[in-house]
Amino acid sequence: MIIFWYLTRRFLSFFAAVSIALALLFNCIEFFEKMLRLRTVSSTALLQFFGLSLVPNFFDLLPIGLWLATCLLLKDLYQRNEWESLELLSYAPRRFFMFMLVMGLCVGLATFVVYERSVASLVFHAERFKQEHLKQGSSQKIVNRWTELDNNQFCYFNVLDLETMQGSDLLLIVLNKS
Numbered sequence: 409m410i411i412f413w414y415l416t417r418r419f420l421s422f423f424a425a426v427s428i429a430l431a432l433l434f435n436c437i438e439f440f441e442k443m444l445r446l447r448t449v450s451s452t453a454l455l456q457f458f459g460l461s462l463v464p465n466f467f468d469l470l471p472i473g474l475w476l477a478t479c480l481l482l483k484d485l486y487q488r489n490e491w492e493s494l495e496l497l498s499y500a501p502r503r504f505f506m507f508m509l510v511m512g513l514c515v516g517l518a519t520f521v522v523y524e525r526s527v528a529s530l531v532f533h534a535e536r537f538k539q540e541h542l543k544q545g546s547s548q549k550i551v552n553r554w555t556e557l558d559n560n561q562f563c564y565f566n567v568l569d570l571e572t573m574q575g576s577d578l579l580l581i582v583l584n585k586s
Contacts, residue, residue, distance in 0.1 A: 422480045427473030431466035460534040532556040
């Protein structure tokens, strides 16, 4: 049981470090790309957008972080010669891979629950902020997009031209308590 907690702690530390580093790297790249392309937008608007999009980007990159954390754990076990110790304790490789499968499923389930409960609304706010503040100079056409209009009101459109106020394939969904 001690081996399980030891491996869990190391795996989760690798997972957190890699996922946070990937999200920060992705946001930095996107920040500098947008800063070069959008000259009319203030840096505070860009920082606000990236503050809104940091958590959704973190959750989008979690599968890559999970895979990289698994590779890093295997590499670390091999470099520290702990893999042989696990084999002597009859923990590797079959039980180790079962452990990795369980960890992946637990992290995936927790990610799904957190994403559906709180991050999905943050994605809508980031997209709305991007459409209002960062897409000013571009052609005001939105293609194939779900948008949250209000609490419990969602809209989908295939094409929406904001200059002529015309669009196609509009779907409006209003949710109520019943």
